[in-house]
Amino acid sequence: xxxxxxxxxxxxxxxxxxxxxxxxxxxxxxxxxxxxxxxxxxxxxxxxxxxxxxxxxxxxxxxxxxxxxxxxxxxxxxxxxxxxxxxxxxxxxxxxxxxxxxxxxxxxxxxxxxxxxxxxxxxxxxxxxxxxxxxxxxxxxxxxxxxxxxxxxxxxxxxxxxxxxxxxxxxxxxxxxxxxxxxxxxxxxxxxxxxxxxxxxxxxxxxxxxxxxxxxxxxxxxxxxxxxxxxxxxxxxxxxxxxxxxxxxxxxxxxxxxxxxxxxxxxxxxxxxxxxxxxxxxxxxxxxxxxxxxxxxxxxxxxxxxxxxxxxxxxxxxxxxxxxxxxxxxxxxxxxxxxxxxxxxxxxxxxxxxxxxxxxxxxxxxxxxxxxxxxxxxxxxxxxxxxxxxxxxxxxxxxxxxxxxxxxxxxxxxxxxxxxxxxxxxxxxxxxxxxxxxxxxxxxxxxxxxxxxxxxxxxxxxxxxxxxxxxxx
Ligand SMILES: *Cc1c(COP(=O)(O)O)cnc(C)c1O
Numbered sequence: 001x002x003x004x005x006x007x008x009x010x011x012x013x014x015x016x017x018x019x020x021x022x023x024x025x026x027x028x029x030x031x032x033x034x035x036x037x038x039x040x041x042x043x044x045x046x047x048x049x050x051x052x053x054x055x056x057x058x059x060x061x062x063x064x065x066x067x068x069x070x071x072x073x074x075x076x077x078x079x080x081x082x083x084x085x086x087x088x089x090x091x092x093x094x095x096x097x098x099x100x101x102x103x104x105x106x107x108x109x110x111x112x113x114x115x116x117x118x119x120x121x122x123x124x125x126x127x128x129x130x131x132x133x134x135x136x137x138x139x140x141x142x143x144x145x146x147x148x149x150x151x152x153x154x155x156x157x158x159x160x161x162x163x164x165x166x167x168x169x170x171x172x173x174x175x176x177x178x179x180x181x182x183x184x185x186x187x188x189x190x191x192x193x194x195x196x197x198x199x200x201x202x203x204x205x206x207x208x209x210x211x212x213x214x215x216x217x218x219x220x221x222x223x224x225x226x227x228x229x230x231x232x233x234x235x236x237x238x239x240x241x242x243x244x245x246x247x248x249x250x251x252x253x254x255x256x257x258x259x260x261x262x263x264x265x266x267x268x269x270x271x272x273x274x275x276x277x278x279x280x281x282x283x284x285x286x287x288x289x290x291x292x293x294x295x296x297x298x299x300x301x302x303x304x305x306x307x308x309x310x311x312x313x314x315x316x317x318x319x320x321x322x323x324x325x326x327x328x329x330x331x332x333x334x335x336x337x338x339x340x341x342x343x344x345x346x347x348x349x350x351x352x353x354x355x356x357x358x359x360x361x362x363x364x365x366x367x368x369x370x371x372x373x374x375x376x377x378x379x380x381x382x383x384x385x386x387x388x389x390x391x392x393x394x395x396x397x398x399x400x401x402x403x404x405x406x407x408x409x410x411x412x413x414x415x416x417x418x419x420x421x422x423x424x425x426x427x428x429x430x431x432x433x434x435x436x437x438x439x440x441x442x443x444x445x446x447x448x449x450x451x452x453x454x455x456x457x458x459x460x461x462x463x464x465x466x467x468x469x470x471x472x473x
Pocket of ligand 1 (some may be wrong): 100134178206207
């Protein structure tokens with residue numbers, strides 16, 4: 001077990017040691033990643049660090065003490081609300097990230113519903129199956145039951161199914177713009193109508209799209225309406241630290257009106273530490289993240305975001321054309337933005353084995369289940385690797401086609417099992433074990449199929465038994 005060094009070390013040595021630890025990390029600077037990092041370029045990053053550094057120590061816990069931070073928050077919220085076509089009544093808070101911006105509306109609408117009902121009830125929310133996992137986390141944290149509405153063939157939520165699920169316990173509806181897995185925008189207009197008919201709040205999770213879709217629209221691209229122009233929409237979340245290209249730790253949750261947001265505020269008037277009021281989840285709120293969000297929006301401006309949106313969408317079309325041109329691969333659905341997934345339409349091509357081959361070529365690949373696919377999220381820097389990605393993908397598909405056994409090897413076998421195992425409780429148990437290992441004092445890294453041959457054998461055996469069972473009928 002590591003202990004605190006008895007003697008402090010010199011800064012140069014510490015920084016050198018820290019740099020070395022990064023040697024194994026995924027290579028986002030060379031645009032080898034398709035999630036996790038929204039890196040515009042080195043110049044912008046250096047600028048963000050300066051902006052962050054200016055307010056490194058400041059704390060938005062007390063906006064009266066740091067009026068600078070309150071100003072950043074108000075400006076960022078107003079600019080975002082304006083982009084999303086909110087009117088003068090629109091209000092919001094800066095949060096630490098998309099997850100907080102999804103947690104808060106569940107709390108807010110649960111308490112709004114409680115305030116309006118005389119009898120105790122078990123709150124429920126209705127969300128598409130494709131909704132971001134932060135919403136099921138919110139449901140768990142705040143004691144709300146989440147009911148998943150099925151998707152239609154086009155991966156957008158089935159409105160008829162949502163309608164059937166609404167009952168007296170329903171506190172809110174949610175839709176995505178776009179969804180993380182398939183990059184499609186739910187039919188927000190129809191959800192809005194349902195919400196109005198049943199007097200329910202409707203939140204649009206635009207964590208991904210909030211800082212991209214408005215600029216695609218300004219550039220003349222066809223984007224279905226998803227924002228406050230739809231009368232039933234009562235709140236929207238949009239991440240500045242994704243396509244807003246701010247520093248991590250900055251997202252927004254915007255409400256149509258204070259009459260909703262007031263239920264988000266927490267006030268405790270009898271605390272011995274003083275009367276306490278807090279607008280969002282955190283206590284201490286990092287000034288640096290507020291400052292960098294404000295700085296990013298001012299540095300890019302409408303023209304900068306529009307140029308980026310153009311670049312991003314050009315890369316996206318090029319990638320999609322390239323992928324669709326590969327025999328046996330197909331884009332899932334008709335994505336509305338720069339986030340999408342593709343899958344195999346050829347039994348001879350295991351898509352997870354293709355993913356392994358791509359990783360062997362130095363790409364960091366994200367995998368989807370139900371249906372199985374590989375995931376892509378485009379940033380401007382991908383312009384320099386688009387051709388390489390497509391040629392590596394072509395080669396990977398060829399290799400997997402001619403080596404069907406690869407499907408039962410490496411990570412493909414493991415992901416295949418995880419996606420298909422009917423006993424979901426078993427998966428949960430295994431993942432819990434993995435989490436305990438990672439968060440034990442040893443900090444064990446999780447199983448990697450390619451580095452644990454015994455595990456692969458175990459999984460291969462499992463797949464074999466499953467196959468023979470299937471063929472026996
Ligand atoms: C990223 C994302 C979230 C969660 O945001 P974090 O910043 O990762 O906490 C929520 N919803 C959608 C659609 C997202 O893409």
